[in-house]
Amino acid sequence: MRDPNLAWYKRGxxxxxxxxxxxxxxxAGVFTKCPSCRQALLTADLHKNLDVCPSCDHHFAMATRDRxxxxxxxxxxxxxxxxxxxxxxxxxxxSKRYSDRIKASRRxxxxxxxxxxxxxxxDGIEVEAGFFVFEFMGGSMGSVVGEKVTRVFERALxxxxxxxxxxxxxxxRMQEGILSLMQMAKTSAAIARLREAGVPxxxxxxxxxxxxxxxxxxxxxxxxxxxxxxxxxxxxxRVIQNTIRQSLPPGFQRSEFLQAHGFVDMIVPRRDLKATxxxxxxWLGAGPRAGQS
Amino acid sequence: xxxxxEKAPEAPVLDFERPVVELQRKIATLKGRSRASSxxxxxxxxxxxxxxxxxxxxxxxxxxxxxxxxxxxxxRPYTLDxxxxxxxxxxxxxxxxxxxxxxxxxxxxxxxxxxxxxxLGQQKGRKTKEKLARNLGMVKPEGYRKSMRLMxxxxxxxxxxxxxxxxxxxxxxIDAEERGQAEAVAKSLEVMASLxxxxxxxxxxxxxxxxxxAIGVADRVMMLENAVYSVISPExxxxxxxxxxxxxxxxAAAMKVTAxxxxxxxxxxxxxxxxxxxxxxxxxxxxRNLAAAIRRALDELMPLSPQELKxxxxxxxxxxxxxxxxxxxxxxx
Numbered sequence: 353m354r355d356p357n358l359a360w361y362k363r364g365x366x367x368x369x370x371x372x373x374x375x376x377x378x379x380a381g382v383f384t385k386c387p388s389c390r391q392a393l394l395t396a397d398l399h400k401n402l403d404v405c406p407s408c409d410h411h412f413a414m415a416t417r418d419r420x421x422x423x424x425x426x427x428x429x430x431x432x433x434x435x436x437x438x439x440x441x442x443x444x445x446x447s448k449r450y451s452d453r454i455k456a457s458r459r460x461x462x463x464x465x466x467x468x469x470x471x472x473x474x475d476g477i478e479v480e481a482g483f484f485v486f487e488f489m490g491g492s493m494g495s496v497v498g499e500k501v502t503r504v505f506e507r508a509l510x511x512x513x514x515x516x517x518x519x520x521x522x523x524x525r526m527q528e529g530i531l532s533l534m535q536m537a538k539t540s541a542a543i544a545r546l547r548e549a550g551v552p553x554x555x556x557x558x559x560x561x562x563x564x565x566x567x568x569x570x571x572x573x574x575x576x577x578x579x580x581x582x583x584x585x586x587x588x589x590r591v592i593q594n595t596i597r598q599s600l601p602p603g604f605q606r607s608e609f610l611q612a613h614g615f616v617d618m619i620v621p622r623r624d625l626k627a628t629x630x631x632x633x634x635w636l637g638a639g640p641r642a643g644q645s
Numbered sequence: 646x647x648x649x650x651e652k653a654p655e656a657p658v659l660d661f662e663r664p665v666v667e668l669q670r671k672i673a674t675l676k677g678r679s680r681a682s683s684x685x686x687x688x689x690x691x692x693x694x695x696x697x698x699x700x701x702x703x704x705x706x707x708x709x710x711x712x713x714x715x716x717x718x719x720x721r722p723y724t725l726d727x728x729x730x731x732x733x734x735x736x737x738x739x740x741x742x743x744x745x746x747x748x749x750x751x752x753x754x755x756x757x758x759x760x761x762x763x764x765l766g767q768q769k770g771r772k773t774k775e776k777l778a779r780n781l782g783m784v785k786p787e788g789y790r791k792s793m794r795l796m797x798x799x800x801x802x803x804x805x806x807x808x809x810x811x812x813x814x815x816x817x818x819i820d821a822e823e824r825g826q827a828e829a830v831a832k833s834l835e836v837m838a839s840l841x842x843x844x845x846x847x848x849x850x851x852x853x854x855x856x857x858x859a860i861g862v863a864d865r866v867m868m869l870e871n872a873v874y875s876v877i878s879p880e881x882x883x884x885x886x887x888x889x890x891x892x893x894x895x896x897a898a899a900m901k902v903t904a905x906x907x908x909x910x911x912x913x914x915x916x917x918x919x920x921x922x923x924x925x926x927x928x929x930x931x932x933r934n935l936a937a938a939i940r941r942a943l944d945e946l947m948p949l950s951p952q953e954l955k956x957x958x959x960x961x962x963x964x965x966x967x968x969x970x971x972x973x974x975x976x977x978x
Contacts, residue, residue, distance in 0.1 A: 435971030441910065442901050446886040495966030502963070524854075524876045526886060529900040530912050533876040534965040536855060537862045540834035541962050548839065564876070566827035567815075567855045572835055586826035586855075587817030591881070595817050605822055615825045 376413040376559055378487070379403055386410050402622045411579050411622055413559065416468060416485045419518065423626055424481070429472035432507070433500050434464060441495070442529050450527040453489065461487040466521070467497045469504050474516075475630035477639030480508040481516040484558070484565070491521035493565050494528040498535025501569060505542035505553070514552040514638045516629070519570045522588075523563015536568035543572045552636040554629060557584050557607065557616065571615065575632055578607035578616045579625070585610075656720020656925050661703055661711055665922065668696035700922050707871075710894035712903045713879055715871040716850045720925035722932070723782075724751050724766030724809045727849065730932035731939070732757055732764055740791060744824065747788030749780045749816070750860075752795045757807060758940060760947075763799035765792045765860050766809030766849075782851075783816035786829035789859050793829075793836045796844075805843040805943060808860040813878060815856030830859045837862035838958065841951030845942045847917065847935065848872040848904075849924075864958055865942040866912070868904040869931070870919040874912070875902040912965060 376387075384395045389408035398405070402422060403412040420429065444450040458464060466488040471480050482504040484491040493501075501517060508515035524532035546553050555573030560583035567586050570576075578584060585605035593600060603609050610616040620628045633639060658666045675689050707715070715721070728735050728751070735755035739746040751768045754761070767784055770776030792808075799806045815826055837844060837860075846863035852874030868874060877885075879897035884890045901907070904916045917938045920927030946954065 433970075437969050437971065439967050439969045441967035442899065444899055446896075446899065447888070495968045499966055499968055526877055526882050526900065528967070529876055529902070529910075530874055530907055531910055531966055533854060533858055533874075534912055534962065536831075536858060537834050537838070538962045538965055540831060541838035541862070541959050544835045544839040545959070547835070562827075564855055567830040568834060569831070571825070571828040571831040584827075585822050586815065586830065587822070592817045592819065592822070596819065600819065604819065609823075613823050613825065615828050 376411075378413045378415050384412070404622050409580070409621065411559065411581065413486065413520075414622070416463070416483050416487065420468065420470070420483055423474060423518070423629075424470070425473040425476065429470050432469045432471065433503055436496050436499055437464060438494060438496050438528075440527075441531055442527070444527040444529070446527075453527070457488045461485060463488050465496045465500070466491045466493070466525075467500045469500045471507065471513075474626065474633065475639075477630060477633045478511070478513045479516055479633070479638075480504050480511065480513055481518070483518045484520040486520040486558075486560075489525065491519075491565070492523060492525035492532075493521060493535050494525035494532050495535065497525070498532075498538050501535075501539045502542045505539070505546055505569075508551055508553070509542075509546055509549055512549075512551055514554065514633050514636065515546060516554045516556060517569060517573075518556045518558060519561040519565055520558040521561060521563070521565035523565055533564065536564045539569045540572060543569055547572075547574075552633065552638060554632060556625070556629070557582055557610075559583055562586070562588055574636065575618075576610075576616045577625070577628065577632070578610065578619050580607055580619055580621055582607045584616070656718065659711075659714055659718065661707070662922070665696055665700045665703065668692055668699065672696065697921070704922065708894065709873075709897040709901075709903050709906075710879070712871055713851075713873050713893075713897050715923050716873040718923065718925050719771070721850055722924050722928045723771070724768045724811060724849065726928055727809060727932050727935060728753075728755070728764060728766070730929065731936045732762070733759075735764070738791075738795060741787045741794060743787070743790060745787045747780075747785050747791060748778055749782050749784045749812070750788030750792055752791050754795075757805075757943070758936070760943065761802075761804045762807050763795045763804060764807045764809070765795060767812040767857070767860075769811060769850075780816060782812045783814060784812060784856055784859070785816045785818075785821045786824040786826050789815075789829040789833050792860055793833055796836055796840055800840050800842050803842055805845065805947065806840065806863075807939060808844065808846040808863065810846060810848040810852050810857040810861050810874075811850035812853045812856045813851055814853035815859065830855045833859040834862055838962070839955060841955060843943060843946035843949070843954060844958075845939055845946070847938070848874050848913075849935075853878060862958070862962065864946050864954060864961070865914050867915045867917050867938055867942075868907060868913050869917050869924060869935070870904055871923050872904060873897075873902040874904075874907050875900050910967075 379395045379398045383392045386405040388410035403414045440451045463485045466485045468483045557578040607619045732755040737753040767782045769782035770779040844863035845865045846861045848868040879893040880890045882896035883892040920930040924931040
């Protein structure tokens with residue numbers, strides 16, 4: 353066997369050759385190499401361009417706080433349910449204790465849990481929103497995330513303002529076992545009430561949205577808006593590959609694949625996302641109408 | 646014929662079942678001898694008592710992994726085995742009216758003790774050919790769209806819905822993703838949350854993740870004694886968190902997948918006892934227990950108005966989860 357590390361020359365891989373569940377890291381350091389076009393980019397320039405590669409349009413992962421800052425109107429945000437915290441209901445332990453994983457994630461991400469719930473305005477329109485923190489245990493949904501998502505929907509219902517969830521999650525949090533699974537039912541039940549009341553809910557699908565988060569509120573929006581080339585699906589690509597034992601078609605489970613198969617309404621580049629959301633919210637009847645304000 | 650009542654097939658024997666099964670075989674041989682003397686009869690009774698005691702002891706000390714094995718036992722009764730015993734005049738209905746019929750999901754109409762009901766349940770196959778046809782009980786989007794369609798049928802005609810959960814999980818495959826597996830499961834959860842008729846769900850074997858939950862959002866949720874219910878298979882959890890699928894027994898224990906543990910977490914309302922030695926040892930006895938539990942649930946639920954049902958169901962799921970809230974309440978479901 354040839355050791356791949358000893359190769360003299362490594363062929364640059366195009367993104368489609370990468371394993372489908374490629375980790376899309378948040379740009380850091382002075383230079384960032386674009387995994388798609390292989391260009392070395394100044395990280396500062398990249399940030400100014402909303403973490404999108406200026407030459408090939410590759411969408412890097414965006415830090416959740418940055419996303420909130422570019423999505424919500426400045427000074428309009430009030431955060432909720434900051435004090436809702438995990439309690440390790442199973443006393444779960446694998447190679448590490450679950451409670452220690454939580455602590456480590458808090459340190460590395462600077463957030464309390466994998467979802468930030470807030471109220472604020474988007475282009476002047478009042479909304480209730482939840483932003484997944486992928487940096488926190490892969491954005492996985494346990495009891496806390498499920499509760500906070502449900503409260504976003506309940507506040508939206510009470511105030512009759514639109515709800516938005518910006519999803520980015522590997523799915524249910526295994527360390528909370530069956531209680532994580534039940535968060536799918538709980539959040540979907542809250543959506544059922546929103547829908548009956550005619551309160552708009554936009555599902556924004558970011559890279560990656562899979563498992564229990566895809567198979568609940570993320571696929572129940574009045575509109576499904578995805579960023580380009582986000583991985584979106586029920587089962588992870590590796591699970592599918594292990595089950596069917598054949599290679600997956602290029603572009604499988606990407607935003608474009610979902611749009612082609614009828615599960616995403618539109619794919620919107622990051623720079624147009626806020627304007628598109630505002631347009632949709634106005635069309636759905638939220639906030640002051642154009643020409644009326 | 647799927648609805649024919651078949652007797653329990655000769656099932657393979659799990660390691661921990663072997664001592665009891667061997668004693669029972671011995672009893673059968675002794676009984677087979679003609680003209681039993683009183684000595685022989687006494688001997689038989691002695692061995693029978695020993696077998697029962699042994700069985701009770703073994704089954705009271707089953708590990709979570711052993712329960713997983715029982716829940717997946719190839720001789721275990723499947724959805725159609727129960728339907729043949731508890732549903733009168735069952736007629737299977739096929740298809741999602743959009744794409745296909747999925748035979749991993751059984752759906753139909755019939756009568757439960759005279760009450761018109763819609764029944765739904767995943768169906769694993771028993772022989773190789775049927776296993777293939779049933780896709781090992783792994784449902785595709787068209788299966789969930791069929792179950793949703795039949796739930797809505799029940800709602801229009803004000804009949805209760807009975808669901809039997811038994812699946813390793815929703816099918817993870819290219820075609821399933823193309824047809825929106827995530828959307829199908831999600832929509833099922835929403836449809837069940839707002840269904841205006843009573844829903845009773847019972848995990849009869851493997852409650853595998855979202856694929857099981859898609860017919861598991863109910864007013865009354867129960868588990869058979871040796872069934873398991875989990876967010877991911879023990880193998881899946883082991884390979885991700887324990888970095889080796891060999892450690893599936895540890896993963897099963899860590900995730901708390903057995904009926905008593907799930908009951909303690911507030912996710913199910915009741916555990917239904919199985920026949921001694923497990924459901925596969927006596928289909929009829931287990932089906933009787935199942936019917937009794939469903940009857941009690943329907944007695945309680947059928948007088949409720951659609952709005953009461955929906956409100957109670959919402960509150961039931963609203964409470965699920967465990968978290969602490971700074972400056973507020975401490976809560977475990």
